[in-house]
Amino acid sequence: MKEIRYIWGVKEAIYEEMEKDEQVVFIGEDVGSPGGSFGASKGLLETFGSERIIDTPISEAGIVGMAAGAAACGLRPIVEIMFMDFMTVCMDGIVNQIAKMRYMFGSRYSMPIVIRTPGGGGLNAGPQHSQCLEAWFAHVPGLKVVMPSTPYDVKGLLKSAIRDDNPVIVVENKSLHALKGEIPNDEYVVEIGKADIKKSGTDVTVVATSRMVHESLKASEKLSKQGIEIEVIDLRSISPWDKETVFNSVGKTHHLVIAHEAVKQCGIGAEISAVVAEEIMDELDAPIERVGAPFVPVPFNLEQVYLPDSENVVTAVEKTMERLF
Amino acid sequence: MTKLSKKTMILFYTQMIRIRKMEEKLMEVFANGEIPGFIHVCIGQEATPVAVCSQLNDSDYMANTHRGHGHALAKGIKPDMFMAELFGRSNGPCRGRAGSMHLADMNLGILGANGIVGGGIPIANGAAFASMYKKTDQVTVCFFGEGATDEGTFHEALNIASVMKLPIIFVCENNGWAEFTPQSVHMTIKDVSKRAASYKIPAKTVSNDFFEIYDAAAAFVKRARQGKGPSLLEVQSSRWHGHFVGDAQKYRDKKEIDTAMKSDCIANFKKYLFEKKILNKKINQKILTDIDQEIDAAVEFARTSPLPEASELMEELWA
Structure with a gap:
């Protein structure tokens, strides 16, 4: 066992899955050399290069749509939406496109996309940086939604989400990012849908x-x-x-x-x-x-x-x- | 102007005729109540899908719009499969779940028509990104109307494509009407291609002339395939009919419709073929008859294809 912080659990999951599967790419704002607003991608650019760690313009709708197209064409994108509140500016991509593309187009292909996003209060970040909007997404057929509460669960659930052939929204609570907890040294996953x-x-x-x-x-x-x-x-x-x-x-x-x-x-x-x-x-x-x-x-x-x-x-x-x- | 063989020009003419006649047939069966929902026909704009898609391979990607029948046919969808999907039959390429407005077929690189104006533009970027990532020489074409260039997704997608140097060709079919609103009301420019300049994307505006479109598309597709990045082609065409079938176009001056119908991309192409003696009355008649038969057979195929069982509703939501 080893003790890690929650946000490191996020990073370890992304790192391990990117190492394992070349189709996994990581897309988001400030995710390259800055290492992500909350540090989830620190060091990933150095390991995987700018072909796989894609630092984008501030264009949530553009990013999410790009992930949709990339997934339909065989990649497995992980998208970071910096604050859950910003999911509202890419709702078309998530709700009308990503959630529906498989079923609407006759279930001929899968949509393996992870959107991870920090939600919740605790940072005095105010009305537009603190919301918990998970129920919106749970209301949409075609999306899975997970909310890990510990370093162990965030790593295990994020790994499951990356391997899942369906779109999964991983909601992290910002106030948990610094939380410490024990995880095994060996690889493990946590099954989606299990309390x-x-x-x-x-x-x-x-x-x-x-x-x-x-x-x-x-x-x-x-x-x-x-x-x-x-x-x-x-x-x-x-x-x-x-x-x-x-x-x-x-x-x-x-x-x-x-x-x-x-x-x-x-x-x-x-x-x-x-x-x-x-x-x-x-x-x-x-x-x-x-x-x-x-x-x-x-x-x-x-x-x-x-x-x-x-x-x-x-x-x-x-x-x-x-x-x- | 690119030199095309007689055979190729006859093929392009046939493809344009197929699209027009298919749309006319769809208006008829829609009016009969055989197809529910909405359909949007592209009559008057047939040159663009044929000229642009003639540059593409089966493995290239194409994203399009609610007015998307022409694009799908030009990208190679078979008329019987096309019609089965529009009739909502289970043997359609999308199991009949997509219908006209969301028709897709990944086997042909058809990423899907989109019911959301501008919704397909970032998705097309994703396809272009996937092929760049996999280091294939595939390109992606993304069709949209001038109305979609008012959406944020257009601007976000163009900027991202430029920054990432994606192998994509944005094709704006500027038919002058965004649903029920003329272009002059919703933008202050005439040439939508000007919008590309702020993203440092090369762009060109052409008229609704097959050869102009063909040459511009050829150059832009070549550019994308060589890894030189995105481009934007604007075709200034015209919409003969309403936004959707059944739209009485009360918002539109009759004279303007007449003018639109006078500039017929197919008639102009046909005139050229006759002048160059590539086409004569006999060959033309045969093409028209063959297409009529093909379309009648497609409609019959769709009519006799199975409707889905109620039990299929809940099938295969998840992979």
């Missing part, structure tokens, strides 16, 4: 994504002291998401809390709540609680008030335990 039970518990199931996994684990320590044992599930992939693991847990605890940093309204929590209510409502002993950001843009000055944290998870857990049917 991870971070902590077992019997009282309440807490399904969390990305940074909120860590907040939920913090909450579990506080709740343990009150004699409440929550089960923390790191969803890891939000499209497809691991229904089986969530259902098994709800079948055990009969209480469900869903926690994400994205705005609560129409977040992925809404989908999970709806599916649980549709399919296993009878397993629930109390209403589902959701933790998410309030319905306002991320303010520059009040970010800490805005961001959901462990206290919100504690409150949600307490509420679902009080509001028995």
